[in-house]
Amino acid sequence: xxxxxxxxxxxxxxxxxxxxxxxxxxxxxxxxxxxxxxxxxxxxxxxx
Amino acid sequence: xxxxxxxxxxxxxxxxxxxxxxxxxxxxxxxxxxxxxxxxxxxxxxxxxxxxxxxxxxxxxxx
Numbered sequence: 488x489x490x491x492x493x494x495x496x497x498x499x500x501x502x503x504x505x506x507x508x509x510x511x512x513x514x515x516x517x518x519x520x521x522x523x524x525x526x527x528x529x530x531x532x533x534x535x
Numbered sequence: 536x537x538x539x540x541x542x543x544x545x546x547x548x549x550x551x552x553x554x555x556x557x558x559x560x561x562x563x564x565x566x567x568x569x570x571x572x573x574x575x576x577x578x579x580x581x582x583x584x585x586x587x588x589x590x591x592x593x594x595x596x597x598x
Contacts, residue, residue: 493543
């Protein structure tokens with residue numbers, strides 16, 4: 488099943504491996520962004 | 536989950552730069568819009584943090 492190759496030449500297993508890394512990168516980016524916004528808000532609360 | 540299989544039909548060398556560019560352009564646009572349309576981001580970026588969030592109110596003297 489996961490040996491099926493699509494139009495890009497990647498198998499489903501390879502595709503899912505890339506996707507896992509993309510999701511992980513997005514989560515790390517999101518956590519850093521959330522932390523940066525928290526620090527900025529502590530430094531100077533906005534909309535008050 | 537079906538989403539992981541997207542890279543069997545979209546080339547990662549095309550899809551990943553588009554995804555990253557969308558994130559970058561979206562983030563930049565939001566911050567640019569806030570900088571252009573509010574006063575407090577400009578004050579914050581100029582370093583006047585203590586006063587950036589304070590709304591100045593001037594009381595008019597009553598006779």
